[in-house]
Amino acid sequence: MKKKNILLEILVLFLGGLALYTFTTNDAFLYRQPLLKISAVKNGKTRVTKDEFNNHDKQTIQKVTGYILNGTDRGKKYTFNNTYTESGGMDQHLYAGQQVFVNVYQQRDQTSVSIITFKRDTYLAMLLWLMACLLFIVMQVKGLRTIGSVILNFVLFLFVVQLDVNWNxxxxxxxxxxxxxxxxxxxxxxxxxxxxxxxxxxxxxxxxxxxxxxxxxxxxxxxxxxxxxxxxxxxxxxxxxxxxxxxxxxxxxxxxxxxxxxxxxxxxxxxxxxxxxxxxxxxxxxxxxxxxxxxxxxxxxxxxxxxxxxxxxxxxxxxxxxxxxxxxxxxxxxxxxxxxxxxxxxxxxxxxxxxxxxxxxxxxx
Amino acid sequence: MTTITGLTIVLAVLMILSGGRRGAVSFISLLLNFTLLFLTVILIAGGLPILTVTFLSAICILAITIYLGNNEETETNVAFLATLAVLGIMVLLVVPLDHLAQIQGFSNEESEEIEAFNLAIGVNFEAIVITTTLLSTLGAIAEAAIAIASGMTEIIRQTGDHGDEELRKSGRNIGFQIMGMTFNTLFFGMFGGNLALFILLYKLHASFGYYLNSKIFVSELFVVIYSAIAVILVIWITIEFMILKAHKIYDRK
The missing domain is CATH 1.20.1640 (Multidrug efflux transporter AcrB transmembrane fold)
Known part of the structure; x- marks a missing residue:
């Protein structure tokens, strides 16, 4: 009986995670910012760079094609260039299948897009889910209360920041x-x-x-x-x-x-x-x-x-x-x-x- | 005298006043850890393989933190083994997830601070973020492990054998309260440290979606959550290791 319960618990936790994953990979409709799904990437030539401190790096320009997932531009296709370095200090190597937030803007008589940020909410949700599962397994329901106190503190913290900015x-x-x-x-x-x-x-x-x-x-x-x-x-x-x-x-x-x-x-x-x-x-x-x-x-x-x-x-x-x-x-x-x-x-x-x-x-x- | 020197002296005096010889040793272990961290950064900047350097210095930091401040052999051995196990698990979790989430390097918010630099410096920023994550969880897991191990040892010594279940209950009791507090230490430590960032983001009227996806915010949250996961794991493992150890102690009596 007890063993059956544990198996059931694990199954529920696993299915919950799967549901969360599916939801967060398809949550484009929740965002007002245009979200672009990359459908094809063509890598250009790689150029070796060198700075005055003798640091070597490689720089590549990619031709990225994707379509918008939400809003009025939904389904519209865009192609743009993305430059990434091998070290990836502030840029990133894009792959087909990834989702990025973009700005759509008018340039002369055609619209084009520029990347704002990579979509990370799925990974954040998965990690949070993992933490909640572990807490539940080790400490049962009592453990989740600790998270409650952290979340409460966080909300309060944001509120205090708001007061600070408003009162000045x-x-x-x-x-x-x-x-x-x-x-x-x-x-x-x-x-x-x-x-x-x-x-x-x-x-x-x-x-x-x-x-x-x-x-x-x-x-x-x-x-x-x-x-x-x-x-x-x-x-x-x-x-x-x-x-x-x-x-x-x-x-x-x-x-x-x-x-x-x-x-x-x-x-x-x-x-x-x-x-x-x-x-x-x-x-x-x-x-x-x-x-x-x-x-x-x-x-x-x-x-x-x-x-x-x-x-x-x-x-x-x-x-x-x-x-x-x-x-x-x-x-x-x-x-x-x-x-x-x-x-x-x-x-x-x-x-x-x-x-x-x-x-x-x-x-x- | 600079402020840092002044504060360091105050800390050293207070630690020695509070803990005597043990306090002095704890202070030395802090100095050693700082030196090791500094060395790690210099070695990585020098071009040595980042993950190897990180892993080695992580083990050294754990050993210094746990063994140098404490003379009790039972509790330190248990705590050290438990933290090593957790470090191993964390590597398996952090490496793939950090790659997927792409939180390496610098964010757009930091561009003003680094505009004078050319970022193509030939260092793998993705490996560096793994270093950052692993190192920042180390302190929390070492602390939780040693707190539980020493708390449980103190209880075993003061009150004797009451069976595994009773001991596990005591361990979980301590573990639960420690966990809550460690979460808060991490939370206050990290968000306190990023107070200026929060004020800036609020002034920029960042949207909720921005918080969930921006590199700066997600990477900060990731470190907090990784640390929380590591702490939960280390509490669990330390309690079980401690119970195994308790069997040996009672047998000897």
Whole structure:
């Protein structure tokens, strides 16, 4: 009976994925932007290129033919040229069967098209589906609730961004600081429920985050922001330093939340299994768990922030820039964010251990 | 003194204050990891085979992260094996999917930043995006593995044997809360890091369809989802490995 259920579950998950795939490959009618399906590609001659830093590459021009899948131009055939390089930094090799979004425009007396972006929603949907299936298999329905909290946070995040743009404050850091607090409360309540454990974790997080951010701003003030190229911040449309601090705060909050929850949840679990445990033992167990996750957790941030800079750093290196120059213009801001988060983690370990131990220690009396 | 130096010193002092010798070792492991990452970038830029370099440095980073910060042999061995297994699975998933989704290189939004560069630099950007993805998931899986392994070891030590099912339940309890939090760390880390991009996209009045298809947005989402998948896998595998290990510990007693 049980085996049959599992087989049925797997079948449902698989069929669901198949349905999703079929739908997303045929969802052209949902888009207002013209979508073009490539029916034939003819590759032209390949040309070898070489730049002043002795980088060799190959460039090919393709003659691409396709037809529009949606809108008023539906079924209309277009032919256009696409240039791609072998390394594919910003261009891409097109194949028959792929779908791309295009702009249709008038050129002299004939219409032609230019590519806006490749259609990626199918792959995004498949990956999301895979994640949902895995969550369901490992954690059952409970697991899907975690996704719920992430999605809720994301929607809130977009809402806050919208507020920020619309209000257009000069000191917009406040908006993000307040919303960071709301994110934390919501996430904790969703994952832990509204209980003592949640309150303990929340207080530890607030203490940890506030001290860490204060300390870092103090260090920045003492060192007079030396070596900080805020102007290297990508896509900055507002005051760069505040923008940087806002994004650091959001990153910091995530890790501090992680560390605090790890510690507090382990201590509560200990209490559940062994009700007679003492304050001292709880406190030291908390510190121990904290110290063992400290290194790996700071590492998470180091890797996330560093990985994002790799592509740009390689471009800098390949075009004859020195190590020092590349470091300070592509990596230093990310590194500072990782450092700020690290400082937050070290500060939250004692506060979380202490708060959890004193709460649970009192309960036994 | 530059700000980076200042913050690094503050972090080092705090880590040593909090963890003593162990804190110092953790700090050294961070420095080593940073050096390794930097070296990886230099080697790739130098033209060495990208995926080989990535794979080797990934294994080194996992080993440094897990072994250097922790002296408990039981939990570290379990965590390391579990992360290696997940790294293998992730390679099989990332390589074909990144090729299909074409998220390599730079997006149109970044064109202003890189307009001074000629992009035909003879480097396989598709392999680089695989490097980026694998490296950014490593931290999360190492962290989740070590958190579960150390949490479960602590419980085994404090409360003794209560059977596999009870242990698995405890593991899942910890795993569930860790997973939720790790998702948020990843989410806050990545979207916090891309705050400026979101503000820009909102100002440009990007449509919903744009979010689902544009290179910049899809590639960011891909990294978050890959990390989430890797974390779910590593929780599962670590709990099962830990239960196997627990049998051996009890037998010895």
């Amino acid at each position: 404050f000069t000191s917009f850091f406040g908006i993000f600081a307040v919303s960071a607090l709301i994110f934390t409360v919501l996430t904790l309540v969703l994952i832990l429920g509204w209980n003592k454990q949640c309150l303990v974790t929340l207080s530890a997080i607030i203490i940890g985050t506030a001290t860490a951010l204060g300390l870092c701003v103090l260090v920045m003030w003492i060192t007079k922001d030396k070596g900080m190229h805020y102007e290297a911040l990508d896509f900055a449309t507002q005051q760069p330093k505040q923008l940087f601090l806002s994004s650091s705060l959001i990153g910091l909050l995530g890790t501090v939340m992680d560390a605090a929850t790890d510690i507090v949840s382990t201590l509560f679990e200990m209490k559940r299994r062994q009700p007679q445990v003492s304050f001292k033992r709880l406190y030291f167990s908390g510190r121990k768990v904290g110290n063992s996750i400290m290194g790996p957790l700071i590492n998470v941030l180091l890797l996330i922030f560093f990985a994002e800079t790799i592509t740009l750093a390689i471009l800098y290196f390949r075009t004859g820039n020195s190590i020092g120059y590349t470091f300070s213009w592509t990596m230093s801001l990310g590194l500072v964010q990782a450092l700020i988060s690290g400082i937050g983690i070290t500060l939250v370990i004692p506060s979380a251990s202490f708060l959890a131990a004193i709460t649970l220690g009192r309960m036994e009396k």
